[in-house]
Structures are given as structure tokens and as C-alpha cells.
Amino acid sequence: MGTKTVDEAGAETGSETTEAKNDEQAVDITKTDASDDVTENDTDDDVLEDGLEDGLADDDAKEDGFTGAGQGAGAVVSAALGFLSLSGSWIGTVAGARQTLVGQLQTSSTASVAKQIQAVYGDAWQTTALWAGFFALAALVTGVVVLARPAFGNPARTQAAWIKSVSWAGVVLGVIGLLLAVLKYTDALLGLPSAA
Numbered sequence: 004m005g006t007k008t009v010d011e012a013g014a015e016t017g018s019e020t021t022e023a024k025n026d027e028q029a030v031d032i033t034k035t036d037a038s039d040d041v042t043e044n045d046t047d048d049d050v051l052e053d054g055l056e057d058g059l060a061d062d063d064a065k066e067d068g069f070t071g072a073g074q075g076a077g078a079v080v081s082a083a084l085g086f087l088s089l090s091g092s093w094i095g096t097v098a099g100a101r102q103t104l105v106g107q108l109q110t111s112s113t114a115s116v117a118k119q120i121q122a123v124y125g126d127a128w129q130t131t132a133l134w135a136g137f138f139a140l141a142a143l144v145t146g147v148v149v150l151a152r153p154a155f156g157n158p159a160r161t162q163a164a165w166i167k168s169v170s171w172a173g174v175v176l177g178v179i180g181l182l183l184a185v186l187k188y189t190d191a192l193l194g195l196p197s198a199a
Contacts, residue, residue, distance in 0.1 A: 071163055077149040078169035084142035085176025088135045088184065095134035102127040117197075125195045132187035139180030146173035 106122035114122075149170040153162045186192035 071166065074149050074152055074162060074166050075169075077145055077152075078166045078173060081142050081146035081149060081173025082169050082176060083173075084138050084145060085173045085180055088139035088142060088180030089176060091131070092134065092138060095131045095138075098134050099127040099131035102130040120195055125190075128193075128195075129188050132184045136181055136184030136188065139177045139184055141177075142173050143177030143181060146170045146177060150174070 103123055103126075106124075106126050110119050110122040150167065153160065183192065
């Protein structure tokens, strides 16, 4: 019986060892399945995070679009103001005509010809030049602000090339318009004819 017991004990011990190995394999399989689930969940989480990042990137793109739209509008306004400073505006024309009327009303018929010319035409031309100078200055300032805007914003956002080009056009037109307005206002350009 002792041998039988030893054999049974050995068999039982072998059975327990086999069962333990099977249990370990079952645990290993379960661990592997669990790690597969974790990997699948991680993949789902990665996809979800990627989707959220894409959504955030879309939001950033929308913000960039709005920022770019504002800068683009500023560039176009700058160029338009520069063009108005060179070609004339209705407000400059009206102001010049008003000054002509004021000159006619305030100048007596007995005034000298030079004084009449200055009051009727010279002052009106200077008023027109003054308004052209205001438009040119506005074009210059607007263009410079649009060009300088990226330096004060997010440095990662780049300004579109067409915005820079149109802004530079506005700045150049503003400088030319301002120069011409100053020259006309001081009578250095197209001065009044002499009355003599």
C-alpha cells in the first residue's frame, strides 16, 4: 500500500502539475486575449484621438481662415485707399467744390486777380490735396498694420503670399499718394498760374 500510495501520490502530484500547467496556459491565453483587447482598445482610442485631433486641426484651420480673411480684407482696403488717394474720391471732390464756393462768396469783386485765383482755385485744390493725403496716409497705415500683424500673432501661422503682395501695393500707393498730396498742397507740383 505504501508503494501504491507513493505511486498515487506521484500520480496525484503529476496530475496536479499537469493541471497547474494547464491553468498557467489558460492564464497565459487569457492574458494574451486581454492584451489583444487592450491593443484593440488602444487602437480604437488612437483612432478616436486622431479624429479629435483632426477636428481640432479643422478648428485651427477655420481660425486661420478667419484670420487670413481679416488680413486679406485689410490688404484690399489698403490698396483701394491708395488708389483713391491717386485718382481722387467723391469726398475730396465735394470738399474742393465747397471750398471753391466759399472762395467765391468771401472774395469781393474788387480784390486783386491773384487773390481771387487763390481764393477760388488755390484753396480748393489744396483742400482736394489734403483729402488725398488723408486717404494716402490711411492706405499706408493699413498696409503696414496688415504686414506687421503676423509678428504679433501666432508665429506658426503664415501669411498668404497674395495678402503680402496686396498689402505692399497699398503701402506703395499710399507713399506715392502722400508724396503727391504734399507736393500739391505746397504748390511745388502744379502750382497756381501767376496773375501777371
